[in-house]
Amino acid sequence: MRMLKSAVVAGAVALMFASAPVAQADRDEAFADQLHTYGIYGQKDYNAWIAKLMCKRLDNGHDADAFASAEFVHGQLNRGSTTDQAWQFVGAAVPVYCPNQASALQHAADR
Template sequence: MKRILMGIAAAALTVGALGTAAPAVADPDTDFANELHTYGIYGQKDYNAWIGKIMCKRVYTGVDPDVFATARFVHNQLEKDTTTDQAYQFVAAGLRTYCPEKLPILDAAADRPAG
């Protein structure tokens, strides 16, 4: 699990760095949906955006104490054939898109000893 998180955190930083060179797009929900598609996550754009925004609210308010709880919440909201990796990819994409200041929770989880 720690290895998955480290890879997702690295990808989050890489995609974020690459994304800064691109011109601004007026609809972050469309960008989010497009990124999810690269991970094989489909579904209604508005629903996925809503889950991403609720996910951030849960992080801000402490409902989810760590990224593991956040990923469980997201996984439970997505289609039943969604993998654990896809749930974490969704979380990383959601953090980047809707609450980038909370991205450090990925690093905090990666630094946490496996238990």
């Protein structure tokens, strides 16, 4: 649980320091680079697509909270990926692809 909270808090902190929007390809590349620091690999376009889909699920209420999003993401990551990596993915994706969902990360961190 401590790692989970650390990952959520790290995502919230990253959101606060997010820079101005950049070109789509640059954004996807930067996101892939950040995922690599967590040991999350895979095709750049696939990971960006998962992040965008995760945001859409949060936006339309399909996923009620960041916990549901992390569960969805975990199911999409490579076999052997950890729950912590799913949370790191969510924490990295929100500031890049759906900063409007920052409150979902904050609520998860507060729990």
